[in-house]
Structure formats: structure tokens, C-alpha cells
Amino acid sequence: MINFNPNDRRHFIGGSDARIVMGNDQDALLRLWREKRGEIEPEDLSDNLIVQLGTVTEVLNRAWYQRASGHFVKDIQRRVRHPVHKWMAATLDGVVEQTGAVFEAKFMLPWAFSEEAAAEKHMAQLQHNMWVTAARNSVLSIITGGGKWVEIKIHADPLYQHLLLTAEKKFWRCVQSGEPPILFNFETPRPRLEAIKVVDMSSSNQWADLAATYLRTREAHSEHEAAKADLKKLVPEDAKEATGRGLKAKRSKSGAITFEALVMEGSHASL
Numbered sequence: 001m002i003n004f005n006p007n008d009r010r011h012f013i014g015g016s017d018a019r020i021v022m023g024n025d026q027d028a029l030l031r032l033w034r035e036k037r038g039e040i041e042p043e044d045l046s047d048n049l050i051v052q053l054g055t056v057t058e059v060l061n062r063a064w065y066q067r068a069s070g071h072f073v074k075d076i077q078r079r080v081r082h083p084v085h086k087w088m089a090a091t092l093d094g095v096v097e098q099t100g101a102v103f104e105a106k107f108m109l110p111w112a113f114s115e116e117a118a119a120e121k122h123m124a125q126l127q128h129n130m131w132v133t134a135a136r137n138s139v140l141s142i143i144t145g146g147g148k149w150v151e152i153k154i155h156a157d158p159l160y161q162h163l164l165l166t167a168e169k170k171f172w173r174c175v176q177s178g179e180p181p182i183l184f185n186f187e188t189p190r191p192r193l194e195a196i197k198v199v200d201m202s203s204s205n206q207w208a209d210l211a212a213t214y215l216r217t218r219e220a221h222s223e224h225e226a227a228k229a230d231l232k233k234l235v236p237e238d239a240k241e242a243t244g245r246g247l248k249a250k251r252s253k254s255g256a257i258t259f260e261a262l263v264m265e266g267s268h269a270s271l
Contacts, residue, residue, distance in 0.1 A: 010036050012081070012089040013168050018128035019121075021171050022164060026183050029171075036175045054107040057143055061105035062094060064149055065141040072097045082132045085165075087172050090132040101137040101153070102129045110146030118142055119152055123188070127164055130156045160189050232257045 013021065013036075020032045034040045045051045062073050073094035082088035094103035104126060108118060119140065126138045140152040167184045174181040201207040235242045235249050235257055242249040246262050 009042065010038055012087050013128075013172060015090050015125035015128045015132075018124040018164060018168065021167050022124040022184070022186065022188065024183060024185075029181055029183060033171070033174060033181050037178070050107065050109070053145075054105075057107050058093065058105045061107070061141050061143050061149075062103070064143070065103070065105075065139070065151065068149070069096075069151065071099065073103050080133050085169075088128070088132050088168065090129040092129060092133070095133070095135075096139060099137060100135055101139045102126065102133060102135045103139050103141065104129070106140065106142045108142055108144050110144040110148065113144055113146075113148075115150060115152050118150070119154060120190070123154070123160065124164060126154055127157060127160050128168075131161050131164065157189060163188060228259065231259065 009017075017032060020028050023029070031040070031043070035042050062076070066072060074097045075092055075095040077091060077093070078095075079089060079091045090102075092102060093105045095101070096103050104122065106118070106122060122140055126140065130136070130138050136156045138154045138156075140150075140154060142150045142152065144150070163186045167186060170184065171181050173179075231247075231249065235251065239249075240251055243262065248260050248262055249257055250260070251257050
């Protein structure tokens with residue numbers, strides 16, 4: 001049995017480990033397993049430029065978020081252990097004081113950057129940290145190499161967290177038993193992002209065609225809905241069907257009224 005040591009990453013699964021556990025790289029998963037078992041030393045990231053850029057820009061990232069949002073970030077680099085699963089822990093970049101949201105600062109390269117891809121890349125870490133701290137929300141604060149700052153708000157996802165906990169439990173059993181883990185291949189839900197962008201769709205031909213149709217038919221649709229509501233009021237309460245002027249109203253067993261157009265025989269046919 002491996003006991004928890006708050007100063008030794010071998011003795012718990014952290015947020016950065018969660019991404020590997022939920023990922024699709026078998027070699028990385030086996031390396032993490034060997035690290036947790038103490039068979040190899042953790043990977044030396046001192047020569048990884050992206051990791052080091054993330055480290056040195058974290059103070060700037062946090063300050064920029066506080067300035068832009070008006071919120072204060074507390075509990076910087078605080079390590080939290082899950083109250084039940086002692087092998088789960090989180091080293092937090094911080095917690096937003098006003099909202100209780102988990103704060104995560106990241107540096108990302110600008111090429112092919114998208115908020116959806118960023119959220120998906122860091123989803124496991126965020127959901128892990130929210131689960132450990134019982135937080136309902138998180139903030140992903142990103143500085144890109146192109147001089148852009150992005151804030152992404154992500155809510156706790158019960159389905160994702162259930163899959164995450166299942167995978168981490170299996171992985172930790174492998175750490176304790178010595179049985180090599182295999183990829184879990186979960187079909188994880190797509191990240192749900194808070195809608196905050198303003199997008200100009202003027203260059204989309206399909207948008208232009210549909211917008212023209214919508215604007216052209218808007219008044220007719222409103223008139224149609226008003227007529228339908230008034231027609232329903234005219235149908236006697238004890239009537240199963242009502243017909244007239246090319247229109248039939250039918251009442252279902254539940255009392256709902258629907259309409260259908262009748263096919264006319266001849267241009268002057270009457271009902």
C-alpha cells in the first residue's frame with residue numbers, strides 16, 4: 001500500500017497526471033506508472049521551452065486576469081487532497097476569491113489556436129482539480145505566443161468526472177499492484193464552453209441566404225402563429241374534428257389540437 005506524502009508527486013495523482021491517464025499515449029501512460037511506482041525519476045522538463053514559458057509567465061498571467069476580470073486570485077500553489085480518495089490531489093494555480101472557481105494559467109503557441117482545442121487539451125486537469133476541491137466552475141487563463149490573452153470558463157461536468165474517477169482508480173490500482181496499465185479509451189464528452197464570443201458572419205453565403213429567408217418570412221410566421229392560436233379557441237371543446245375552408249383541426253386524446261391542410265378537388269371545390 002502506497003501512503004500519501006504531500007511533498008512527493010509519486011504518492012498521488014495530480015491534475016497534470018489526469019491528462020495522461022485520460023489521454024491516448026500508451027508510452028506516456030506507462031512512463032507515468034513507472035514514475036508513481038518509483039522505478040524511474042520524473043521527466044526533467046527544465047529543457048522544455050514551452051513548459052518553462054508557462055512557468056515564467058504564470059505571475060503575469062494571473063495579474064492580467066485579475067486586471068481584466070476585476071477578480072482576485074488566492075490560494076496560489078496550494079496543494080489540496082481529496083477528502084475521500086487520498087491518492088487524489090491538486091496543486092492549484094489559484095482559486096478565484098469572488099466565485100470559488102479553480103484558476104488555471106497556461107501558455108500556448110498561437111498557431112492553430114482555438115478555444116475549443118485549448119479547453120479539450122486541459123479538460124482532464126480542470127475536471128480533476130474541480131473534483132478534488134468540490135468546485136463547480138473553473139477559469140482557464142491563457143496567454144499565447146502571439147500576444148493574445150483568452151479567458152475560458154468551464155463548468156464541472158458530472159459525466160466527465162465519473163469517467164475520470166473510473167480511469168484514475170484503475171490506474172492507481174495498477175500502481176499499487178504492479179500490473180502495467182493500458183489506455184482506457186473513454187469516449188469523453190466534448191467540453192461545454194460558456195458563450196462569450198461575438199462573431200461576424202457576413203462572409204458566409206449560407207448565412208446570407210438563410211438570413212434573407214428568415215427576414216422575408218418573419219412577419220408571415222408571426223401571422224401564422226397568431227391565426228393558429230385563434231383557430232384553436234374556435235374549436236368547440238366537445239369537437240373531435242373541425243373542418244372548413246380547406247383546413248382540418250383534430251383533437252388528440254390528450255386534448256392537443258393540430259391542423260392539416262385539406263387537398264381541394266378543383267379550384268372552386270367546397271368542403
